[in-house]
Amino acid sequence: MTGEYRVVSFLITRAVEVGIRILVFFILCLLLGGISPFANAQLPGQKKEQFEPVIPNFSAPSADWWSGWPDASREERREWLQDLTLAWEEWRNQLPEEEGLQKQAAAIDKALKGVEITWRKHAEYQRIPLLQDVKFPPDPNILTWAESDAAVNRGRLRLFGLQLEARQLDDTLSQSLVQLRKQIVRMREAKGQAKKESAALALLLAQINQLNIIEQSESLQDQLKAWQEQLDLAEGQLNRMLAELQFSSEAGEALVKDIEKQTAEIDQLAAERTALQSATVESTEPEANLKKDLALMQLEVDLLEGYLEKRKDELLLSTNSVLGEVEEKLPLVVSRDLVDSARTLIDGISRQLNIRQRQVVAWRSEEGQELDRWWRAFERIDSGLARARDLIDDVQRYELAQLQVYKERQGWWATVRERTGYFSDLFYRRWRELADYQLFTIAQNPITLRQIAKIIFVLVSAWLISGLTRRFLNRLVRKKRASEQSMYNLGRVLHYSIIAVGLVVALAMLGLDTSKLALVAGALSVGIGFGLQAIFSNFISGLILLFEQPLRVGDLVELESGVFGRIRDINVRSTRITTRDNVDILVPNSEFVAGRVINHTLEDPVRRIHVPFGVAYGSDPDLVREAAMEAARRVNITHTDWKRKTEVWLMEFGESALRFKLVVWVNSNMVSSLGDLYALYNLELLREFREKGIEFPFPQRDLHLRSCEAPLPITRKNGN
Template sequence: MAGDRSFSSLRLARCDRSAVRTLLSFFLAFLFTCLSLTATAQLPGSEPKAFEPVIPDFSAPSADWWTGWTEASAEERQQWLEALTKAWQEWRKSLPDEKKLQARAESISQSLKGIEATWQRQKEYQKVPVLPDVEFPENPDIMDWAKADAAITRGRQRLLSLQLEARQLDQTLDQSINQLRKQVILLREARDGAQKDSAALALLLTQINHLNILEQREMLEEFLGNWQGKIDHAESQLQRMLDRLQYSAEATKALEKDVKKQLDAIEKIGASRTSIQGSPELTTDPVKNLQKDLTLMQLEVDLIEAHLKKRKAELLLSINSVLQQGQEGEKDRQMVVSRDLLETASTMIEGTSRELNLRQRQVSAWRGEEGEEETDLSRWWGYFERIDSGLDRAEDLVKDIQRYEAAQLSVYKEQQGWWATVRERTGFMFEQIYKHWRQLADFQLLIIAQNPITLRDIAKIIFVMVCAWLISSLVRRFLNRMVRKNHASESSMYTLGRVLHYSIIAIAIVVVLSMLGLDTSKLAIVAGALSVGIGFGMQAIFSNFISGLILLFEQPLRVGDLVELESGVFGRIRDINVRSTRITTRDNVDILVPNTEFVAGRVINHTLDDPVRRIHVPFGVAYGSDPDLVREAAMAAAEHVNITHTDWKRKTEVWLMEFGDNSLNFKLVVWINSNMVSPLGDPYAMYNIELLREFNEKGIEVPFPQRDLHLRSWDAPLPITRHSPK
């Protein structure tokens, strides 16, 4: 009982401690919540904490006093700059009157004013319109669209200049951060006295300049976002104008007048170039020659510009004409899609720019020459500036034409329909492919016999060889078809096909040699040189070649003939080539036999004139067999073989040849058709099987070798003893 009471008291104590812990946890959580709400909540009517600008110790500025600048508002930055400027002016009065320190202090004052200048520049930027004088009428014509496009292009160029300035500021900002780190290290390493004051002012100047860079970068980011939004909106309005274009007869007249004006300008510039280039005056004066070259370059740039302006007017005129035809229901207007002018203009602009740089280096080199110091070089730079400006205008015109071509395609698709657009673009694409192929085809690869070989020539050679191969294939297919229809023999058509194949290939090779620029009349010399080589190193190959031609023309052997060579090769001919002949044996093994073996060696052709030939199948029977029964069985066996040939003068016979040691030896003399024998079969085996079957049916015994042994007895031998000498 005592143990139970002690256990109960212990359990109650533990329960009390658990309850106390739970209550304490709830109390602490409530207290923490109240403190958090008190710390974070702001009562209505309470004022926020006032902004206090950070003013550094100018004698030893810290490295991070300025870091709160980017988080401050515009009003706070203004207040901070005023307080910083006022504190700096007061502290500057106590600065020692040392020339170097005063110069650096003046730079700091100018940097503080630079921040104010940046803010003033920001106000001026806000007054500058992004797209001045841009109108987007509800029912525009092509001239309204062109004016709006030009204005948006100018705005886009301004935006690009701001983006370039922003990238430059990013690079400057990185350099400024590196400079800050460097100045902090120099201040820490500086000694007391003038060196420390100079390092402190240098660090302060770098920090203030860094603030100015941050202000400029933030200003540019704001303007870039604003201008980009306005330009995007203007481009959407420009697309709306393009979708709602209306035909204008006045625009047609103005554009036709502009085209005529550019044509007159092109003619005038061409006449001026011809007059200058055709001038008979020749001089060695470098100044006059340079002036002539620069004048020609200027005329060339003006000519490019006139051509591009003409194309620009033609594109606008084409768009306006499509609008007119769309109203009249016509569908046959052609687009201006030729890209030759743009590619030519880009090439000429690039070449002229390189030549201009060369002339500039030439003029710059004159400065160092003796006696040229007093030369007035300003006129040359005037030439250079005019030519460079003309090149810039030409590049802008190229971009304008690209935009106009895209606009023309859009209007054409809308007015003429999808199918007409696809047809036009497909034709343009094939035209471009053909043009690029011509440029690539004229690329010189090598020179043979002083004749340049280009990709076009290689393509022609491949075309000739492919055509020769196709013609040869068609001829052989035609000959095989005649064989299948039994209009000609297989051997003759095979020979004719081979001869025609080699003839066509030879003609193609002669044509290829002519295309390469080689004189085919000199082939006799080449053949004479080859004959010498053939006589020494190519004798075997040439002998096989001549033997192959003899076999093809003389036809002692034909494809399908059953032949037996002196070397023991036995089989059917499958192919007769120039160098060798392929023979398939009964074991289905292909053997390539040089053609000289057929010409110089002995060849047995079992199917040359008549495929019927006679074979002798030997067999033997046991003594005591009836010869007439044996003959009857052998004749029956021959009839059961399907290759047996029998006519009135070719009959099957059975001959008793000799009386052997163990058998009566017979021969089954039978005529067979060689063409009916399977390439893999043996006629002797076929007749032996049938003979054995007939002998078994008729009870004729097939003998086997026998030997009779005769045993003879003799008397016991006399004993022989050996006596040793005494």
């Protein structure tokens, strides 16, 4: 990245920060009771209101007497603190001589002085020059640039420390507000004069501490702003020096000597490490082995620092060499192996160091010179790891500077491959830092974004593999190399098996012990026995249907409940049937296993049906039989062979018709679930009977009337 790009990037970043701060300011003003952000603006000709400091009632201070402090200027705050201190000293003389109240009053005195101390420190910080040891000489060589870069990097570390301190202070400010609310509630609920006085002093102390924290925060923000501005200017000067680098033979010779010296030191450290690794500890005490392990870790850290220091000098030497007048293009010193190996080694040593620290704490008590001796060894190793991390950052900065100089000296295209690799590696490192961020833990195993991404990848891969497998099986069916039903069953079994394997792998990646799944299965069986009995029954029934194959996809079935249609899918819980009305019905699998099911296409799709009909008395039976046979032949689903022939039976003599049956064999595979067989045959019978003049009967009733004689007259007694 060139100097111009860095300046433009800085300007854009600052503009975005200013815009965000203005937006946040407006939002806060709206949230705080509709306060206008321009409420304190002074209109032309309008006189500014005179500032009057608020002095609380120390016997019962209000909750918000100090709320105007952040809006006051520095001079107004000094005047306010002075008046507050005088009023407090006058009121304190009237305070009872009780030990508890006097201790609280002394704490308030200290808090008031703490605000003045914060102001004094802020004034001292403003007098201290920032980056005072940084020099940016003209006509620099590679060594002077490295010295300036190291000084600026120390400033970066100082800024980073201030940023951490600012975050901690923000947390302290939030906790202070919580403490204020608690003290307000305590003062309101206090009963009795003594408790009220103590609660009032505690609230006043919390309020003054809040003012001190506000002052510390503003002072720290001023320091951050000043450091950021100085570092931005220093970055610009470093870019200027990098663009104006001059070749220096003296610098090259010094770097060569340093590299040779570092190579010798690395060889010596490697020999010491080899000798220590091959040495056998004579004592069986655990402390002797721990001492050897710590010595090996210290040698590893020293070797790592040596390699990184050597790489820094190699990068500087390469950059200085390309500045000279050379005929051939020099290769860049770019290799990601060292940095990646260094990070891996640092992480491994850090984990081992934590284990050793817990081991020592378990051996020894928390006091004593022996524990201090071990802890000093731990601190030396930890300090070496911190220096190694800083050296890794230095190597990365030197690589970026080398790329910039090579691009300017050898051309843009000469370094496009190296620059692409560098920035891709930078992007990969940033992603790895984000991916390794711990979100939560499961069974004491940290769960990171990387693990979640791997789990999602495994599950999606299992689903895709299952889908591709089923597509392959369907392709075999389309090419008529396998039966549809067998491939359907195989696809279902493979689908459930692949998904189950994917889930087990995902659980193992989460850190769960898969050997303990038996316990989970036992607990699950209890739940199945109570609340999931119906679901489990349907699941087992689905497996029975898939393996036993009493029903297959495409079969024409009729259930005991009256559902009639073709099977479209056999799933784990239910089976989908499409009826004559093109309605999909999901039937639980247990109904197929426990109930009676008529499968019209189980083994032989040819079946016989009986179509009843009637004709009028007086019709010729031979003509009726011939017409019915012709009607059956017109229906395309009629099946005839030498074994199965169409027949017409005279069944009975009805009250008003001759009752016949058309007994016909049909191929169920040719029957559409959207039609009715009897309707097809009845329609053809109607057409054929009309052509041949065969009449259909109508209901008839014969009434027979009989005549009878007139009844004799009834004689009554008494002559009537």
